[in-house]
Amino acid sequence: MTRPATDTVLAVRDLRTFFHGEGHVVKAVDGVSFDVRRGETLAIVGESGSGKSVACLSALRLVPSPPAFHPSGEVLHGGRDLLVMPEREIERLRGDRLAMIFQDPLSALNPYLTVARQLTEVLEVHRSASPAAARREAISMLERVGIADAAHRIDHHPHQFSGGMRQRVMIAMALLCRPEVLFADEPTTALDVTIQAQILALVAELRRELGMAVVLVTHDLGVVAGAADRVAVMYAGRIVEEGTVEEIFARPLHPYTRGLLASTPQIDMPDRGLLAAIPGLPPDPAHLPVGCPFQPRCDRAVDRCRQASPQMAVFTTSHRVACLEAGEAP
Amino acid sequence: MNVPAASGDGGATTLVAGSSLWADAWRRLRRNRLAVASAVTILALACACLAGPWLIAATWGHDEQSQDLASGPRPPSWEHPFGTDFYGRDLLVRVLAGGRVSLTVGLLAALVAATIGTLYGAVASYAGGLIDAVMMRAVDVLYALPYMFLVIILVTILGKSLLLVFLALGAVGWLLTARVVRGQVLSLKEREFILAARSLGTPAHDIVLRHLIPNVIGPVIVTFTLSVPSMILQEAFLSFLGLGIQAPRPSLGALISDGAGQMLVFWWTLVFPGGLMAVLLFALNFLGDGLRDALDPRLER
Numbered sequence: 139m140t141r142p143a144t145d146t147v148l149a150v151r152d153l154r155t156f157f158h159g160e161g162h163v164v165k166a167v168d169g170v171s172f173d174v175r176r177g178e179t180l181a182i183v184g185e186s187g188s189g190k191s192v193a194c195l196s197a198l199r200l201v202p203s204p205p206a207f208h209p210s211g212e213v214l215h216g217g218r219d220l221l222v223m224p225e226r227e228i229e230r231l232r233g234d235r236l237a238m239i240f241q242d243p244l245s246a247l248n249p250y251l252t253v254a255r256q257l258t259e260v261l262e263v264h265r266s267a268s269p270a271a272a273r274r275e276a277i278s279m280l281e282r283v284g285i286a287d288a289a290h291r292i293d294h295h296p297h298q299f300s301g302g303m304r305q306r307v308m309i310a311m312a313l314l315c316r317p318e319v320l321f322a323d324e325p326t327t328a329l330d331v332t333i334q335a336q337i338l339a340l341v342a343e344l345r346r347e348l349g350m351a352v353v354l355v356t357h358d359l360g361v362v363a364g365a366a367d368r369v370a371v372m373y374a375g376r377i378v379e380e381g382t383v384e385e386i387f388a389r390p391l392h393p394y395t396r397g398l399l400a401s402t403p404q405i406d407m408p409d410r411g412l413l414a415a416i417p418g419l420p421p422d423p424a425h426l427p428v429g430c431p432f433q434p435r436c437d438r439a440v441d442r443c444r445q446a447s448p449q450m451a452v453f454t455t456s457h458r459v460a461c462l463e464a465g466e467a468p
Numbered sequence: 469m470n471v472p473a474a475s476g477d478g479g480a481t482t483l484v485a486g487s488s489l490w491a492d493a494w495r496r497l498r499r500n501r502l503a504v505a506s507a508v509t510i511l512a513l514a515c516a517c518l519a520g521p522w523l524i525a526a527t528w529g530h531d532e533q534s535q536d537l538a539s540g541p542r543p544p545s546w547e548h549p550f551g552t553d554f555y556g557r558d559l560l561v562r563v564l565a566g567g568r569v570s571l572t573v574g575l576l577a578a579l580v581a582a583t584i585g586t587l588y589g590a591v592a593s594y595a596g597g598l599i600d601a602v603m604m605r606a607v608d609v610l611y612a613l614p615y616m617f618l619v620i621i622l623v624t625i626l627g628k629s630l631l632l633v634f635l636a637l638g639a640v641g642w643l644l645t646a647r648v649v650r651g652q653v654l655s656l657k658e659r660e661f662i663l664a665a666r667s668l669g670t671p672a673h674d675i676v677l678r679h680l681i682p683n684v685i686g687p688v689i690v691t692f693t694l695s696v697p698s699m700i701l702q703e704a705f706l707s708f709l710g711l712g713i714q715a716p717r718p719s720l721g722a723l724i725s726d727g728a729g730q731m732l733v734f735w736w737t738l739v740f741p742g743g744l745m746a747v748l749l750f751a752l753n754f755l756g757d758g759l760r761d762a763l764d765p766r767l768e769r
Contacts, residue, residue, distance in 0.1 A: 195663075198667060200663060200666055200667055204597065229669045232667055232668060233667065233669035233670070237667065237668065238664070238667040238668075240664055245660040246660045246663070246664040247661055248682075250682040250685075251679070251682065259670065259674070263669055263670060263674065295492075311668065312668065321667075
């Protein structure tokens with residue numbers, strides 16, 4: 139395992155999150171390691187069910203256990219392992235140093251409480267702010283994320299906001315304490331395309347302004363190309379390739395990454411060009427194939443792929459891949 | 469849960485200024501005529517029960533205990549609008565005084581039950597796992613014991629006073645509320661906003677008190693308004709056994725059970741207390757329905 143670099147704000151090491159199923163174990167996250175560096179955006183890309191959301195929730199220890207358990211793994215922040223610290227201490231970090239925004243801002247906001255109540259609560263919990271001071275700060279944060287007439291709108295309930303505005307409220311709530319790492323779990327999936335761009339621009343702007351790191355979970359490679367510095371590609375609970383955004387897009391090494399890129403529509407595609415699709419379906423995490431989890435769908439699979447699961451191999455200093463055939467890529 | 473989206477253009481902007489949950493609920497409740505009529509009825513009856521006996525005593529000089537054996541059971545007349553009972557006591561003043569006792573016992577016992585039940589159910593459900601299992605098995609055990617038996621033991625041990633009657637009823641009556649709340653919280657705690665609150669470092673007690681309980685207040689209020697009538701009926705049963713309200717003092721239940729024994733001869737002794745009880749129960753149910761609708765901010769049409 140590599141030692142975290144000095145500008146690493148969060149280091150995830152060999153994280154495994156398993157769930158007890160009926161008579162079997164579901165390996166949702168199966169040995170994931172990544173670093174999040176100050177001020178960067180790390181995108182975690184993968185299909186539905188690849189374990190990218192669970193990996194993020196596990197890093198904040200938000201997966202209820204039981205039924206989940208961690209057979210191995212460390213999540214290091216400030217020299218301490220989040221997975222073993224007392225609940226009271228991790229509560230102090232969540233929302234303060236580490237925050238998260240969710241896919242659907244309507245269901246992520248409490249329908250019964252005004253936006254004011256939900257925002258000031260964060261400041262009261264972490265900063266012991268007086269109600270008046272918390273309200274002032276909440277209003278200025280709402281203004282910062284682009285909510286017009288924030289002093290008046292703050293007393294509304296979530297259902298009185300539009301989808302994009304709700305996501306702005308959610309972002310304001312997560313950023314109130316100026317966290318070092320913001321986990322964004324598909325923050326634009328539930329929004330219109332035009333709103334998506336606005337929200338991503340806002341997150342990028344706030345990232346620069348506050349110097350925080352962003353972990354962007356998405357299945358949208360367009361979003362990745364525009365917003366990320368580094369990319370980690372997840373498949374069946376593992377990271378199969380990791381590199382800078384240029385490396386991943388210009389020189390993808392893993393057959394799965396290549397398949398993902400080939401299946402993304404391009405504006406300059408020839409007329410009536412058919413989109414490539416990866417054959418087959420993602421594996422059931424309760425019954426993973428033997429060897430490389432991607433081998434049943436892989437057009438380059440050879441016998442040794444069916445025998446042992448490939449380890450991460452360093453390709454360049456920033457580019458790593460878990461594929462036995464990657465070195466001989468065309 | 470299906471959430472009607474705010475209607476497109478200006479739906480969000482035309483809404484009136486931000487207002488609290490309660491102000492919003494009040495605005496919606498006022499638009500529900502049946503609920504308003506019920507609330508007015510309950511208030512009017514409560515006022516009549518509170519002030520009536522005192523006014524009658526001041527005007528005609530008889531209270532709920534003054535007997536006049538000579539004017540035995542008489543049908544309603546100008547002098548005694550609800551008639552008189554076997555001992556010549558004015559039935560109007562007795563019904564009003566009985567209503568006062570019944571309403572007090574019903575409301576306070578239901579309030580005690582709702583408070584205990586909500587906290588217990590929410591804590592058990594949010595804690596989950598072993599704590600939940602142990603807490604809910606305790607509820608099952610209490611549920612399996614004969615309910616009245618428990619109340620009777622409590623009243624016998626603690627003594628016979630009005631205060632203790634409603635404490636005993638409330639202390640046993642929270643079981644249903646606890647189950648209702650636990651069921652609601654079980655689904656609520658899987659909702660994303662609870663995860664979001666946890667992701668922001670909200671401590672468990674804040675999640676229970678500030679995020680979960682406001683979301684279950686609707687079902688709790690419905691259970692509450694439905695348990696008021698049942699508390700009133702149980703108080704009547706206790707009084708019938710001689711463990712509740714003591715003999716010369718009236719309660720609605722006691723008056724009804726007296727009246728039921730002689731309804732074929734002296735119909736008015738059943739019809740008036742029974743009528744008041746029926747009106748109260750209807751009004752409480754309609755008001756409960758109205759409150760449930762009003763307290764759900766997503767039902768905005």
